[in-house]
Amino acid sequence: MTQVVTLSAPNAQDWVALAEIELCGELMIAAADALEDRLSPDRIDEVLNVRTGGGADSAEPGSTIPRQARHRG
Numbered sequence: 637m638t639q640v641v642t643l644s645a646p647n648a649q650d651w652v653a654l655a656e657i658e659l660c661g662e663l664m665i666a667a668a669d670a671l672e673d674r675l676s677p678d679r680i681d682e683v684l685n686v687r688t689g690g691g692a693d694s695a696e697p698g699s700t701i702p703r704q705a706r707h708r709g
Contacts, residue, residue, distance in 0.1 A: 666679065
């Protein structure tokens with residue numbers, strides 16, 4: 637019996653996985669460009685576009701959404 641794989645519309649898990657892959661890629665690029673052995677926590681936050689200070693209540697909605705997610709509309 638032959639199995640047929642059908643392609644369906646991307647679901648939420650697909651978008652999350654793509655966003656995580658993009659973030660990992662950005663971290664790898666930053667690590668490759670870094671002069672030091674490790675990225676500092678501040679540099680990681682900068683690469684991931686994480687806002688610090690003030691807690692979760694003060695952050696803008698969507699301020700930590702990866703670029704990939706913003707392209708979905």
